[in-house]
Amino acid sequence: MSPKIVVLGPPGAGKTTVGELLASKLGVPFRDVDSDIVETAGKPISDIFTQDGEPAFRAMEEEAVAKGLAEHDGVLALGGGAVLSATTRDNLKGHTVAFLNVGMAEGVRRTGMSSARPLLTGVNPRSTFKALLDARMPLYREVATVEVLTDALDPEQVADTILEFSAIKGVE
Numbered sequence: 119m120s121p122k123i124v125v126l127g128p129p130g131a132g133k134t135t136v137g138e139l140l141a142s143k144l145g146v147p148f149r150d151v152d153s154d155i156v157e158t159a160g161k162p163i164s165d166i167f168t169q170d171g172e173p174a175f176r177a178m179e180e181e182a183v184a185k186g187l188a189e190h191d192g193v194l195a196l197g198g199g200a201v202l203s204a205t206t207r208d209n210l211k212g213h214t215v216a217f218l219n220v221g222m223a224e225g226v227r228r229t230g231m232s233s234a235r236p237l238l239t240g241v242n243p244r245s246t247f248k249a250l251l252d253a254r255m256p257l258y259r260e261v262a263t264v265e266v267l268t269d270a271l272d273p274e275q276v277a278d279t280i281l282e283f284s285a286i287k288g289v290e
């Protein structure tokens with residue numbers, strides 16, 4: 119058992135929105151690793167960051183991604199920072215992985231200043247987002263089998279582009 123498509127990218131790239139669309143187009147279930155972590159921890163991600171710290175969150179995330187890759191056979195969305203783990207990058211080898219890219223201006227616009235995104239709540243979300251993009255871009259590209267720049271596309275167009283380039287078939 120293995121996901122048909124793994125979706126990843128920075129916050130606001132549209133992983134949840136496009137992931138759900140892809141799943142419905144393919145007729146398969148959608149699973150979001152961020153939601154799995156919240157369920158396992160029994161508290162929101164922002165609380166995990168403030169109460170347990172980012173390293174504890176990353177350890178939970180690594181485990182949750184491995185579990186999702188092993189158990190789920192639909193569309194699996196990863197958290198924005200999941201690729202920071204070398205183990206996760208290794209685990210992604212052989213999978214169809216869609217990197218949803220988004221530029222700084224559009225990414226900041228989409229994410230707003232929600233406290234649900236603990237890494238983007240600092241004094242300057244624009245420079246934080248830019249630093250995060252710069253640091254992670256090579257990691258997203260290392261694992262991606264298809265990359266879509268989403269800035270000027272609606273979620274439907276992003277999903278169709280991924281399907282077109284990945285030659286993935288729905289459930290027969």
Ligand SMILES: Nc1ncnc2c1ncn2[C@@H]1O[C@H](COP(=O)(O)OP(=O)(O)OP(=O)(O)O)[C@@H](O)[C@H]1O
Nearest residue numbers: 128129130131132133134135198228268271272273
């Ligand atoms: N291609 C798009 N065009 C315009 N708006 C979009 C697009 N994709 C997503 N959005 C909007 O951007 C916001 C963030 O989308 P979404 O929650 O799917 O991103 P995400 O990558 O899952 O973020 P996170 O990393 O925080 O989970 C939502 O309001 C969504 O409707």
Ligand SMILES: O=C(O)C1=C[C@@H](O)[C@@H](O)[C@H](O)C1
Nearest residue numbers: 129152163197198199235236
């Ligand atoms: O970009 C990140 O590092 C994160 C993105 C979210 O999906 C969550 O996984 C968490 O808020 C961390």
Ligand SMILES: [Mg+2]
Nearest residue numbers: 133134135152
């Ligand atoms: Mg999401």
